[in-house]
Amino acid sequence: MSDDAVDPEDVRHVADLARVDLDDEEVDRFTDQFADILESFDRLDAVPEVDRDEELANVMRPDEVHDSLSQAEALRNAPESEEGHFKGPKVS
Amino acid sequence: MATDPADVVDVGDETADATDYNGYVTTTEIAGAEDGPLAGKTVAVKDNISTEGVRTTCGSAMLADYVPPYDATVVERLKDAGATITGKTNMDEFGMGSTTETSAFGPTDNPAAPGHVPGGSSGGSAAVVAAGDADLALGTDTGGSVRNPAAFCGVVGIKPTYGLVSRYGLVAYANSLEQIGPIAPTVEEAAELLEVVAGPDPNDATTEDATEHGADYDFAAAADGDVDGLSIGVPTELVEPADEEVTDSFWSAIDDLESQGASYHDVDLPSVEHAVEAxxxxxxxxxxxxxxxxxxxxxxxxxxxxxxxxxxxxETREEGFGEEVKRRVVLGTYALSAGYHDKYYKQAQDARAWVKQDFDESLSDADVLAAPTMPVPPMEQGENLEDPMALYLADANTTPVNLADLPAISVPIEETSDGLPVGMQFVGPAFGEKTIIRAGSALA
Incomplete structure (x- = not known):
């Protein structure tokens, strides 16, 4: 069992942070499964520190106006829209 | 007599899947240019790759009705090359799975081994090629999702070097790991499809030009089967734990390559013991x-x-996502949360750098590395669904390659005594696609 084995409250808390509701059965299953999965993640403790020599370069382009989707195309998949805007649920 | 849907539906309309193994989420017919290297060829496209005007579901109820307003770069290139797109193939939801059982559109059966999983997450793409319902297919490989289904369905799959193929229009799962790759009956055909989709794209800043790495794009020409003098490294860590029949088949293939003039030696890759968790x-x-x-x-x-x-x-995400997706989103949120970021995410990045270093060293005195693609033959449908960790461990041989950003190919080798497909994986240096294509073409 991992030192960091989670309890159902932890699963609910993290699911809340991730904005995913879970039903009680999912919380129970995830609590059990996370014990195994986090135990395997704990094995990363044995990994030595390694020099990372990433050869990364920024990719730049001129800041110019290009053709893009029309407003109608961009809104076409929205469940709800109003006057050219996405319509979402109330904020509070 | 029943009405044939083709008589009442205009060609070009989306229709329900016509295969009896549930290979497609959506069938369609998108005609390409009249001429081109893929003229006359049919190509199926995994359903996480955007197709303008044709729904793209990612195998998820979340996107069941999503119709992209634009084509992915690889889809534009298929059309320009004259290919006819036959439909959008079934997949594990958002690419999260190794069996194509997590799709909201139901599991795909394995045409090469009915009753068994086709592998995943690009299970539909491998299945339609194995069944002969499309000449070629595109899949995506984040941790093995092209090579695994290719191995399980007895076809060829290539995971390109990170940056060889544009991801523009691919619905992202894990950007730093994934590449779009071809699936085909033979190595030469897979290489032909790779030639069409590879190359830099201004819309994907992570693409690179292979010619700046001393390589070129003449992939199909490399499928000449000439392995005389090829030096093959065999990582014991990826062979010994595999199923006995799989390793028997693997060593027969090595014997075959030796008889064609190749040589092999053992190599050590201690870092791969941590690849799955990283x-x-x-x-x-x-x-x-x-x-x-x-x-x-x-x-x-x-x-x-x-x-x-x-x-x-x-609530939207509870109802729209399947359980494996929720599991990964919640675990990912946990791994990035305050107090755990250094413990999990940073350590995983160290493991990734270690894996890269190990592969680079091994490939400094071998042309390619070889191992079984999957440590096991195709599982029976439903066998592992309740045990996610057991399924994750089946990715032991494929995930290290994504961590190392390297190219790899899976080719079919001798089946098990029960007639289940087995795949052999060759891994090459960055932008060494031609080397792995050449090695694979000696077998398939």
Whole structure:
């Protein structure tokens, strides 16, 4: 069992942070499964520190106006829209 | 007599899957240019690759009705090359799975081994090629999702070097790991399809030009089967734990290559013992961030919630995502949360750098590395669904390659005594596609 084995409250808390509701059965299953999965993640403790020599370069382009989707195309998949805007649920 | 849907539906309309193994989420017919290297060829496209005007579901209820307003770069290139696109193939939801059983559109059967999983996550793409319902297919490989189904369905799959193929228009799961790759009956045909889709793209800043790495794009010409003098490194860590029949088949293939003039030696890759957990920490972390876009406001499923923004968001995601997706989003959020970031995510990045270093060293005195693609033959349908960790461990041989950004090919080798397909994987140096294509073409 991992030192960091989670309890159902932890699963609910993290699911809340991730904005995913879970039903009680999912919380129970995830609590059990996370014990195994986090135990395997704990094995990363044995990994030595390694020099990372990433050869990364920024990719730049001129800041110019290009053709893009029309407003109608961009809104076409929205469940709800109003006057050219996405319509979402109330904020509070 | 029953009415044939083809008589009542215009060609070009989306129709239900016509295969008896559930290979497609959507069948369609998108005609390409009249001339080109793929003229006369049919190509199936995994359903996480955007097709303008044809729904792209990612195997998820969240996107069941999502119709992209633009084509992915690889789809544009298929059309320009004259290919006819036959449909969008079934897949594990958002690419999260190794069996194509997590799709909201039901599992895909394995045409090469009915009753068994086709592998995943690009199971539909491998299945339609294995069944002969498409000449070629595109899949995506984040931790093995092209090579695994290719191995399980007895066809060829290539995971390109990171940056060889544009990801523009691919619905992201784990950006730093994934590449679009070809699936085909033979190595030469897979190489032909790779030639069409490879190359830099201004719309994907992570693409690179192979010619700046001393390589070129004449992939099909490399499928000449000439392995005389080829030096093959065999990582014992990826062979010994495999199923006995799989290793028997692997060593027969090595014997075959030796008889054609290749030689092999053992190599050590101690870092790969940590590849699966490093892969899952990184992939789940990236997924938790990428999938935050599914909020039920801009596109996709939306719940009928009366709650506020956060409540509606959480309800939409509860109803729209399947269980494996929720599991990975929640675990990824956990791995990135305060107090755990250094413990999990940073350590996983160290493991990734270690894996890269190990592969680079091994490939400094071998042309390619070889191992079984999958440590086991195709599982029976439903066998592992309740035990996610057991399924994750089946990715032991494929995930290290994604962590190392390297190219790899899976080719079919001798089947098990029960007639189940087995695949052999060759891994090459960055932009060494021609080397792995040449090695694979000696076998398939």
């Amino acid at each position: 892969y899952y920490v990184i992939a789940m972390s990236e997924a938790s961030s990428n999938l935050a876009r599914f909020d039920g406001v801009r596109y996709g499923y939306s719940s009928d919630s009366d709650g506020n923004w956060n409540e509606a968001f959480a």
